[in-house]
Amino acid sequence: MADFILNVNGAHVHVQAPFDESLLSVLRNRLHLTGTKYGCGEGQCGACTVLLDGEATRSCLVAVGSAANAKIITIEGLEHDGKLSAVQQAFLDEGAFQCGYCTAGMILSATGLLQRTPKPTAEQIVDAMNGNLCRCGTYPRIVAAIQRAAQSMPAKGANR
Amino acid sequence: MSLHDQSLPELARNISHGASRNIQLDRRDFLKILGGGLLVCLAPASAWVQESGRAFGGHELPKDVSAWLHIAAVGKVTVFTGKVEVGQNIRTSLAQQVAEELRVPFDSITMVMGDTDLTPWDMGTFGSRTTLTMGPQLRTMAAAARETLVQMAAERWQVNAATLTAANGKVIDSKQSRSFTYGELTHGEKLIKTVSGEEHLTPATEWKIAGTAVAKVDGRDFVTGAHKYPSDMILPEMQFGAVLRPDGFNAKLASLDTSAAEKLNGVRVVRDGDFVGVVAPDAYTAQHALTSIQANWNVPTQPSHEGLYEYLKSNPETADENGVQHVAGSVKEAMASVDIKLEHQYTVAYIAHAPLEPRAAVATWADGRLTVWTGTQRPFGVRDELMEAFKLNPAQVRVIQPDMGSGYGGKHTGEAAIEAARLAKSAGKPVKVIWTRQEEFTWAYFRPAGLIEIKAGVRRDGTLVAWEHHNYNSGPAAIATPYDVANQVIQYHPAKSPLRQGSYRGLAATANHFARESHMDTLAHSAGLDPLAFRLKNLTDTRLRAVLQAAADKFGWGRSKSTPDRGFGMACGTDKGGYVATCAEVHIDAATRKVTIHRIVEAWESGAIVNPDGLRNQVMGGIVQAIGGALFEQILFANGRILNAHFAQYRLPRFSDTPQIEVVLLDRKDLPSAGAGETGIVGLAPAVANAIFAATGTRLRNMPMAPAHDRQHESGTQFQS
Secondary structure (H helix, E strand, C coil), rough: CCEEEEECCCCEEEEEEEEEEEEHHHHHHCCCCCCCHHHHHHHHEEEEEECHHHHHHHHHHHHHHHHHCEEEECCCHHCCCCCHHHHHHHHHHCCCCCCCHHHHHHHHHHHHHHHCCCCHHHHHHHHHHHHCCCCCCHHHHHHHHHHHHHCCCCCCCCCC | CCCCHHHHHHHHHHHHHCCCCCCCCCCCHHHHHHHHCCCCCCCCCCCHHHHHHCCCCCCCCCCCCEEEEECCCCCCEEECCCCCHHHHHHHHHHHHHHHHHHHHCCCEEEEEEEEEECCCCCCCCCCCCHHHHHHHHHHHHHHHHHHHHHHHHHHCCCHHHHHEEEECCEEECCCEEEEEEEHHHHHCCCCEEEEEECCCCCCCHHCCCCCCCCCCCCCHHHHHHHCHHHHHHHCCEEEEEEEECCCCCEEEEEEEHHHHHHHHCCCEEEECCCCEEEEEEEEHHHHHHHHCCEEEECCCCCCCCCCHHHHHHHCCCCCCCCCCCEECCCHHHHHHCCCCCEEEEEECCCCCCCCCCEEEEEEEEEEEEEEECCCCCCCCHHHEEEEHHHHCCCCHHEEEECCCCCEEEEECCCHHHHHHHHHHHCCCEEEEEEECHHHHHHHHCCCCCCEEEEEECCCCCCCEEEEEEECCCCCCCCCCCCCCCCCCEEEECCCCCCCCCCCCCCCCCCHHHHHHHHHHHHHHHHHHCCCCHHHHHHCCHHHHHHHHHHHHHHHHCCCCCCCCCCEEEEEEEHHHHCEEEEEEEEEEHHHHHHHEEEEEEEECCCCCEEEEEEHHHHHHHHHHHHHHHHHHHCCCEECCCCCCCCCCCCCCCCHHCCCCEEEEEEECCCCCCCCCHHHHHHHHHHHHHHHHHHHHHCCCCCCCCCCCCCHHHCCCCCECC
């Protein structure tokens, strides 16, 4: 066990965990941030995606010890003052989910994409999102949601 | 919700004491705890019982109360049903139907679902039965509640009830320009009304809330991470459990050394026969403890995927009484006189449901009573499993199913629930068990593999006269042909499956449609007829003809000819009250033989549409999910071990596999609404097979049709995907 100060959703939180425990496990089981999902634990499904310093990252593959100096944003950290982020709002508007279990990872991956590429082409969306699985098969709506979010965001691509 | 949550379990215990199948409502208790208002119960209704007809796991539809609805003194409506929400959107579509009949705003309705203490017994959420059966049941109760409220208002005003109308949560007397809200009418009342399914229901042509694209209930919680799935449940003092898995199926434990695990801080090892599990204060330690256990297993020699189909054909399961046989005319005599005869074999592999949320459960014991939160399509079935495992009566077990990370027919069972309960009992604290992806791939169950043999005969003019269809192991769903054929032999042959198998979205309808529609396509080409014309020539079912024509029109069928690098194919079918036709445009790279599904048009009809947005989502999802089984999904196994139990080895459809999809919905407001979660999946595979044939002249008869390169020698395909 070691002590870490994590920067999660803009707050500094103290956590005790083994250095090599996955960030996913720490978020869910020690910090009770259960919006980030376990899907495979092997970086193959994207359900556990969070932003690490703005980069969409599979939290199941990151040891908590190596995330201690990064700014971590989870699905719980996208809403501000009761207002959904542009990507969250677009997923809601497009009805881009069925069971919704993949949704947090989809939204974080899409947020990472739009920060990097504010106006992505359809091909860029598929490339960036292809590591995220939706077993319910809502991919066309997710692509539509990302395109909608891209249109609704300021041209500079600032999405907090 | 406006109910007294804390009191509801008590209420339910009062209700469900005694015979579990024959709920004796203590009406005074019920209203005391609900705090007054109006309670409407759906009592025995011969219509529902007769309609159910067939048994599911030994249960008929309940012969006692099947649902209840409560209108509180403030006008808040709560509906109780044992059905569960797994992503198919029934929490929304059922509430729409209640709001419609009750004449209340949609958001005044709360659905309490899949909680064995709070909801009436229900056999489970599968078979596309919710819209077909639970929808009308809830509508009936809501209509009865509305009539009761109108009657109450009439009595207060001393007017004829026929002069009053109900709208927007009020009973209105338009002549006198006065109204009562429902809450004003139920305030201070303690009323119970029992109905039996005879109420007049609002025709779909007059629907204002049902039939519209109401957004998913609590949709915001799904984009903020606030929704709590079964695997998200957290209880005070909760521990984390993990279970030691055998080295293979049917293995016996030969030796075990748990000493290293037991030395870990806070770890408890639980052993009961061949069951070995660990409980730890955190998930990390639980996994660490599990991997530090040394175990040896004796795994018997078992069949593999090599030679599977011969195995299934030569190992009949005679104890299974599901063998369906349908005979009409004489296939033998008819075949003697036809001009074109075709006989072929088709196969489908075992595939995995792979719900993104694996099996998960949190169990807690208190005062001899067990409560489990788990992801299942059959909360009452899981309650039965827990009762049997721990020798408990129904009042001692509560199963709660939070809206879960889907199932697709793969979560009918309660493995994780039993494991969590077992570990929690030993630990004396609540325990959470979440299966790993590898566990979900290995220790759940599979969509059955199957071999299908079809023999058919057609006259030179394209008239289908003989049809023989044998399905080995995959199942009887949609095995009957919708085409007009005078001479038929159709039979399902249950087999001894080497792998644990069970339900899957659409069941065997996918396999039977793949074989039938591929065979029909081959017959059309052999007779020199266009595939659409050949189908229509042999089809009188007007609903199926309508979707076929609608899909063909939208697709532009016949406008372009297939070429070696671009093929067009179609397929159609019906099952579980849904009618589907699928047209596919497939591109084939000449150099790599890579198949790309470029465009899909699917026409769908399942009676009156309850929610067009939800329906469109289901049909589209079925198409995308079907791509996997059609092209590349396949469980590989040998000697009791799954060889590809990871997403890196078992490919699922991804963004890059998704074609342009156009869904055409036919809204038959004159017909009852049927379920739509399943049958939309059946058209894709044969439509793609037929498109590949149209382009290349190569007929692919084995699903998956374009598996990974190292699997191609077995499937006989040269195509990539």
